[in-house]
Amino acid sequence: MRLTIFAASGGIGRHLLRQAVAAGHDVTAVVRNPASLADEPDGVRVVAADLATPDPAVLADAVDKADAVLSGLGPRSMAESGVASRGTREIVTAMRARGVRRIVVVSAAPISTVAAPGRPKPPPDPGEGPVMRYLASPLLKAVLRKPYVDLAVMEELLRDGGDLDWTVVRPPRLTDKPLTGTYRTAYGRSVRGGTVVPRADVAHCMLSVLQQPETIRQAVAVAT
Structure with missing residues (x-):
């Protein structure tokens, strides 16, 4: 497949890049600083683009003829809150300009219960146990309010767009442990008891959901 990966030098994006190349995909990597990928596999087309101040023509060229777009975009600090929704809006605009429909983005496990303009009173997450629902999740949403709202707005942008074949992947706390390939997934709810991945x-x-049509227009939780 022809894949365009945004934020390809980030924590998840770098894994996306390496795994996609290892699987034989034709990869375009979009990063702010191309030098950050100097030690990555040969054969990757690298495009320099800052989604905070994007050049629409550069983004459109980056997604041109792609079978799918994958985004590991997210804030690296509280000061960057807003980057996921703003950047995804620019990516979607570029995709529409070139007729690309498939997009997979990373979000976060609690986002289904975070209020957004289109969903001011989201329902409870049936995958959350009592400890998560009444203690851990409220605490996380209080501490990470700005980045979580940003991700909720990003999801809403995709959900309400109507013309995209999107999948949102929602992980809990991220670790740097090696690939296991034995994670669990759940549609439309958190993975019961899944706290890390x-x-x-x-x-x-x-990458796997690209081969799973049933994940289109779905939020997929993932956890070990």
């Missing part, structure tokens, strides 16, 4: 497994899941 390696970034490598999130990348594996994001």
Whole structure:
């Protein structure tokens, strides 16, 4: 497949890049600083683009003829809150300009219960146990309010767009442990008891859903 990976030098994006190349895909990697991929596999087309101040023509060229777009975009600090929704909006605009429909993005496990403009009162997550629902999740949403709202807006952008074949992958706490390939998934809810997952497994899941039509227009939780 021809894949375009945004934020390909990030924690999940780098795993996406390496796994996609290892699987034989034709990869375009979009990063702010191409030098950050100097030690990555040969044969990857690297495009320099800053999604905070994007050039629409560069983004459109980056996704041109892609079978799918994958995004590991997310804030690296509180100061970057908003980057996921703003950047995804620019990516979607580029995709529409070139007729690309399939997109897979990474979000976060609690986002189904985070209020967004289109869903001011989201329902409870049936995958959350009592400890998560009444203690851990409220605490996380209080501490990470800005980045979580950003991700909720990003999801809403995809969900309400109507013309895209999107999949949102929602992991819990991320680790740097090696790929296991034995993670669990759940549609439309959190994975029961799933509190951590390696970034490598999130990348594996994001690539796997490209071969699973049933994941289109679905939020897929992933956890070990």
